Each structure stands twice: as C-alpha cells, then as structure tokens.
Amino acid sequence: MKLDLSAEQQMIQALAREFAETAIKPIAAEIDREARFPHETVKRMGELGLMGIAIPERWGGSGVDAVASVLAIEEIAKACGSHAAIMSVNNSLYCDPVYKFGTDAQRERFLKPVASGHAHGCFALTEPQAGSDASNQHTLAVRDGAHYVLNGRKQFVTNGREASFALVFCATDRAKAHHGISTLVVEKGTPGFLVPKTEDKLGIRASDTAELVFEDCRVPAENRLGEEGMGFPIALATLDGGRIGIAAQAVGLAAGALERSVAYARERKSFGVPIGHHQMVQWMLADMATAIDGARLLTLRAAALKDEGRPYTTAAAMAKLFAAETAMKVTTDAVQIHGGYGFIKEYEVERYFRDAKITQIYEGTSQIQKLVIARDILGGSR
Amino acid sequence: MKILVAVKQVPDTATQVKISADPRAIDTTGITWIVSPYDEFAVEEALRIKEKRGQGEVVAVSLGPERVKEALRSCLAMGCDRAIHLNDPAWNGADTLATAKALAAVIQREAPGLVLCGRQAIDDDMGAVPAQLAELLGWPCASWVMEATVDGDGKTARAARQVEGGLEVFDLPLPAVLTAQKGLNEPRYPTLKGIMGAKKKEIRDVKATDLGLAVEPPQLSVVMLEALPPRPPGRILQGDVPTAVKELVRSLREDAKAI
Numbered sequence: 001m002k003l004d005l006s007a008e009q010q011m012i013q014a015l016a017r018e019f020a021e022t023a024i025k026p027i028a029a030e031i032d033r034e035a036r037f038p039h040e041t042v043k044r045m046g047e048l049g050l051m052g053i054a055i056p057e058r059w060g061g062s063g064v065d066a067v068a069s070v071l072a073i074e075e076i077a078k079a080c081g082s083h084a085a086i087m088s089v090n091n092s093l094y095c096d097p098v099y100k101f102g103t104d105a106q107r108e109r110f111l112k113p114v115a116s117g118h119a120h121g122c123f124a125l126t127e128p129q130a131g132s133d134a135s136n137q138h139t140l141a142v143r144d145g146a147h148y149v150l151n152g153r154k155q156f157v158t159n160g161r162e163a164s165f166a167l168v169f170c171a172t173d174r175a176k177a178h179h180g181i182s183t184l185v186v187e188k189g190t191p192g193f194l195v196p197k198t199e200d201k202l203g204i205r206a207s208d209t210a211e212l213v214f215e216d217c218r219v220p221a222e223n224r225l226g227e228e229g230m231g232f233p234i235a236l237a238t239l240d241g242g243r244i245g246i247a248a249q250a251v252g253l254a255a256g257a258l259e260r261s262v263a264y265a266r267e268r269k270s271f272g273v274p275i276g277h278h279q280m281v282q283w284m285l286a287d288m289a290t291a292i293d294g295a296r297l298l299t300l301r302a303a304a305l306k307d308e309g310r311p312y313t314t315a316a317a318m319a320k321l322f323a324a325e326t327a328m329k330v331t332t333d334a335v336q337i338h339g340g341y342g343f344i345k346e347y348e349v350e351r352y353f354r355d356a357k358i359t360q361i362y363e364g365t366s367q368i369q370k371l372v373i374a375r376d377i378l379g380g381s382r
Numbered sequence: 383m384k385i386l387v388a389v390k391q392v393p394d395t396a397t398q399v400k401i402s403a404d405p406r407a408i409d410t411t412g413i414t415w416i417v418s419p420y421d422e423f424a425v426e427e428a429l430r431i432k433e434k435r436g437q438g439e440v441v442a443v444s445l446g447p448e449r450v451k452e453a454l455r456s457c458l459a460m461g462c463d464r465a466i467h468l469n470d471p472a473w474n475g476a477d478t479l480a481t482a483k484a485l486a487a488v489i490q491r492e493a494p495g496l497v498l499c500g501r502q503a504i505d506d507d508m509g510a511v512p513a514q515l516a517e518l519l520g521w522p523c524a525s526w527v528m529e530a531t532v533d534g535d536g537k538t539a540r541a542a543r544q545v546e547g548g549l550e551v552f553d554l555p556l557p558a559v560l561t562a563q564k565g566l567n568e569p570r571y572p573t574l575k576g577i578m579g580a581k582k583k584e585i586r587d588v589k590a591t592d593l594g595l596a597v598e599p600p601q602l603s604v605v606m607l608e609a610l611p612p613r614p615p616g617r618i619l620q621g622d623v624p625t626a627v628k629e630l631v632r633s634l635r636e637d638a639k640a641i
Binding site: 007008011012015018019047048049050053057062063064068 | 455577580
C-alpha cells in the first residue's frame with residue numbers, strides 16, 4: 001500500500017493552500033457576514049483551473065483527477081466553507097455529469113465554459129416535496145416537437161442564482177415513476193426560467209442557495225443529457241461523486257477549526273498555564289486530529305477508487321458520513337476550546353461550526369448515507 | 383529571444399532554522415523547500431517578456447542536489463519551457479564563485495539574450511552570484527531591478543533600479559544580467575494545467591564534466607554557524623503611572639540606550 005501523493009498532486013495541494021491563505025482567508029468573515037457571493041476569487045479559481053479539475057483539457061478542464069480535487073477542496077474549505085461549496089458543486093455536480101453523460105456537442109456548449117471557469121453550473125434535483133425522497137419529482141417536462149415544455153419548482157440549489165447552466169431533473173413520464181425521470185440542461189435566460197428567491201442561511205452564507213421556477217419553459221430536446229428515463233441513474237451516479245467533494249469540504253472545515261484550536265490552546269492561559277497543558281483540552285485536540293485523519297483517509301480512498309474506475313458508491317457514502325459527522329463534532333469542540341471567545345465572531349470558529357452543519361444534510365443526509373452503506377453490507381437479504 | 387533564469391531552492395520562509403550536529407550546516411529534516419522568492423520575480427519577468435514578444439524560450443537553471451528538481455518543476459509549472467539541473471556531487475559545498483562558474487559555462491552553451499536572477503537568495507543572502515556571473519561572461523549587469531523592458535529587436539534592455547528615494551534608469555546592451563527586486567512584478571500562481579504540463583517538459587541533468595569544468599575546491603568555506611542568542615523576555619514596569627514613566631525613561635536611556 002502506498003500513501004504518497006504524486007508530485008503533481010502535491011503541487012496542486014500547495015497551490016490551493018497558498019491561494020486559500022492569501023486570497024480567500026482575508027475575506028471569509030466578511031462575505032459570510034454580508035452573504036455575498038465572492039465573484040472575484042471564484043473567477044481567479046476558474047483561471048487557475050480549480051473549477052473543472054477532473055475534466056479533460058479538451059473540454060476546458062485541468063485534466064487532473066478526483067484525488068487532486070479532494071486535496072484542493074480541502075485546502076479551500078480550511079479557509080472558507082462557502083468557497084468550497086461553490087467549487088465542489090461546480091466540479092462534481094455539474095461538470096462531472098455533463099462530461100460523463102454528455103455528447104461532444106453538449107460538452108462543447110455546456111461543459112467548456114463551465115469547466116474553464118468562465119461560467120458556473122448548478123444541479124437542480126431537490127424540490128419542496130423531494131429531498132431525501134428524490135425520485136418524487138413533480139417538475140414535469142412534456143415533449144412538444146423539438147422541445148420540452150418544463151413546469152415546476154426546484155429548491156435549495158447551490159450556485160442557483162449565479163449559474164449560467166442548470167442541470168434540471170424532471171419527470172418526462174409520470175407513469176414510470178423513477179424510471180420516467182430525465183435530465184435537461186437549461187440555460188439561464190431561457191424564457192420561463194425564473195430565480196425568484198435566494199435563501200438566508202445558517203452557514204455557507206456566501207454561496208447562493210436559490211429557488212428555480214420553470215413556467216412553460218421551452219427547452220430544446222437536444223439539451224437532454226442521456227436518454228429519456230435515464231435521469232435518476234444520472235442523479236445517483238452524480239451524487240456518488242458529489243459526496244466525495246462534500247466529504248473533502250467537511251475535512252477542510254474540521255482541519256481549519258483544529259488549526260485555530262491548536263493555536264488558541266498554545267496562547268490562551270488559564271490557571272497560570274496555556275490551556276493546551278490541561279489534559280481535558282489535550283484529549284479533545286487528540287480526538288479531533290484522529291477523527292480528521294480518519295475522515296481524510298476515507299475521502300482519499302473514495303477518490304482513488306473513482307480514479308481507478310472501480311466501484312466507489314459505498315466508499316463515498318462512508319467518507320461523506322464520517323467526514324460530515326467529524327466536521328460537526330470537531331467544530332463544536334473547537335468552539336468549546338475557545339470558550340466564550342468561540343461563541344463570538346472574532347475567532348472565526350463560530351463560522352466553521354455554522355458551516356459544518358450543512359455537510360450532514362446536503363448531497364444526501366447522514367441518515368441517507370447510512371441507508372446506502374447498510375444496503376451494501378446487507379446485500380439482497382435486507 | 384531565449385531568456386535564462388537562474389534559481390535557487392531555499393528553505394520555506396516559515397522554517398525555524400536549526401543548526402545540525404555538524405555546526406557548519408543547518409538541519410534539513412522536515413524542511414519545506416521553495417524557489418527563493420526573488421527568483422520567482424525573475425521567472426515571472428522572463429515569462430512576461432516572452433509573452434509580450436509573442437515568441438522566445440525561457441530556460442530555468444539551478445544548481446544543487448536531487449531535491450532541486452522540485453524547484454525546477456515549479457518553474458516549469460509557472461510556464462518556463464525547459465530546465466537544466468546542475469546536478470553533480472562535485473558541486474557539493476560550491477561557493478558563490480564555483481556556482482557562478484558553473485552557470486557561466488551553461489550560459490555560454492545556451493547563448494541566451496538575457497539572464498535574469500533574483501537579487502539574492504533568501505537563505506544565505508550573499509547576493510554575489512549574479513555579479514560574479516556577469517563578470518565571468520563579460521556582460522553588463524544591473525541589480526535590484528524594479529522595471530525591465532527589452533527593445534523590439536532584442537538588442538538592448540532598459541532597467542530601472544531601486545535607489546534611495548527613487549529609480550535609476552539604465553540602458554544595457556544585450557546580452558546582460560538583471561537581478562530582480564521585490565516590486566518588479568507579482569509572480570503568477572501556476573495553473574493546474576501548468577502543473578500537469580510540467581511533467582512533459584524536459585529537466586536535463588548536467589554534470590561538471592559535461593561542461594568541461596574541473597571543479598576547484600571552494601575559496602569560501604563555512605567555518606561555523608551560530609544561532610542568535612534567544613531574545614530576552616519583555617519587562618512589565620510596576621507601580622503607578624508617574625513612577626512607571628520615570629522608570630521607562632531611565633531604562634530607555636541607560637539600559638537600552640535608545641534615547
């Protein structure tokens with residue numbers, strides 16, 4: 001077993017770390033407070049090649065791999081959970097499926113501008129009545145000649161306001177239930193495509209989470225990704241990859257909170273000694289560091305399996321579950337180590353604590369990850 | 383125009399330097415190595431000159447052990463076209479003159495129109511190699527350059543140097559050696575494509591004999607390194623304000639001799 005990163009993976013990690021430290025960290029608190037989408041830094045991330053990491057160069061991407069994506073997302077998340085969410089969604093929930101399931105003509109139009117960072121993409125699956133129960137799609141697309149007429153409402157869409165392209169899941173044949181779901185790429189600006197609302201959130205406040213509404217929106221049939229009825233398998237396959245990205249985000253948030261906690265434990269004194277001399281603080285820091293390393297290894301394993309073309313659904317679910325739970329636990333303890341200073345905004349662990357919560361919810365809740373894992377270990381006997 | 387950039391791999395600026403068991407060297411365990419920051423300005427300037435001219439070649443050169451390849455790979459990731467690694471145990475312990483002689487030999491073979499270096503390496507801060515190099519080549523040299531332009535024909539360069547209170551502007555016939563000061567430019571980050579492309583670019587190993595050089599023993603050798611004495615802790619003056627101020631003035635005058 002080899003545990004070393006390649007020279008290129010190390011260089012990408014170092015680049016993401018340096019960019020996060022110098023360009024993102026200084027604005028992270030401000031964009032969180034103002035719930036402001038960081039256009040300037042996201043544009044620079046696009047120029048560096050961080051918005052389409054695993055997409056071949058021919059389609060505007062950087063032609064690297066899932067392991068490098070994980071390393072980069074972790075470094076960005078260490079500085080800012082919002083940037084990591086924007087990046088992870090663009091890479092794994094938009095670019096990956098358009099590359100994997102798109103035709104060359106679709107890749108040219110819908111992938112190239114997004115993988116190269118000139119535009120953003122989003123993934124619109126969730127509906128008011130379809131969260132964990134994602135196959136319960138009410139959004140309907142009716143074929144009309146060379147078009148689909150799309151009607152419905154999508155909720156909690158990350159990058160939904162800023163994206164130029166939306167990957168929209170919709171029922172094309174209600175009678176077939178989840179076998180009747182299809183995937184359409186809908187361009188912003190298409191008549192009948194509205195973004196009426198952006199949510200005010202607990203965490204990842206600088207990433208935009210929008211509601212998308214389609215009212216008799218005519219989408220060319222050539223914008224359909226894959227065959228009719230292939231939408232649900234596309235959604236599930238995409239979420240397998242997305243979970244690796246969210247796991248990486250969770251690892252980064254936890255690692256960022258640990259970094260701050262270690263610094264604080266060295267400088268803050270109580271009872272005449274730095275608090276890091278107290279066994280109860282040491283215990284917490286040791287648990288935090290151990291859980292983070294465990295989560296990181298699970299995440300890298302899932303990414304490595306994906307890169308090798310081996311099955312990784314269960315590995316990705318385990319990584320997402322463990323990393324999200326770790327992020328919540330570690331950021332909670334980070335606030336605890338900071339005491340009263342952890343509860344106020346100045347020391348920033350408060351933001352990590354708020355940002356961590358979403359990792360247990362989006363791209364499959366922790367409960368759904370357990371369902372995926374249990375189904376795999378029980379096999380047909382469940 | 384071909385531009386050659388001489389770079390040095392140095393410990394990261396955040397490194398806590400420790401002296402090794404051999405008091406003539408530092409302990410290198412756990413050190414993160416980087417391209418010396420002034421050399422990054424030189425690389426960036428070379429790439430900008432090439433981009434502005436729309437053609438040319440930028441060659442990065444470094445002398446040092448095997449680990450120096452990482453630094454050269456960083457230069458290739460930023461956009462240099464190829465790299466030369468002066469990699470030979472014969473150069474272990476090379477002083478600035480031996481380094482300059484090796485670089486001069488490479489430069490004579492490569493025949494670039496311009497050589498760029500950092501103004502000094504941030505590890506030993508000697509700042510001697512570029513001037514020695516220019517002397518060995520018989521080329522003009524301008525150091526601590528803040529602005530650089532090359533004329534359309536590639537025959538002359540105009541360089542503005544930082545001097546006390548302003549800039550001093552020179553014209554130099556090419557080929558010449560310029561050394562980069564902070565402020566010359568803002569070095570780019572390598573892009574992911576640049577990083578992936580770097581592994582397809584050539585890093586050529588060159589030994590002293592390849593250059594027809596017989597390496598002489600260094601004229602300059604380190605006798606010993608000494609750590610700075612630890613900083614004495616700060617002192618908090620006790621008493622009410624008038625007493626403390628009196629003591630502060632006395633201490634600044636008599637102990638610190640600052641006023």
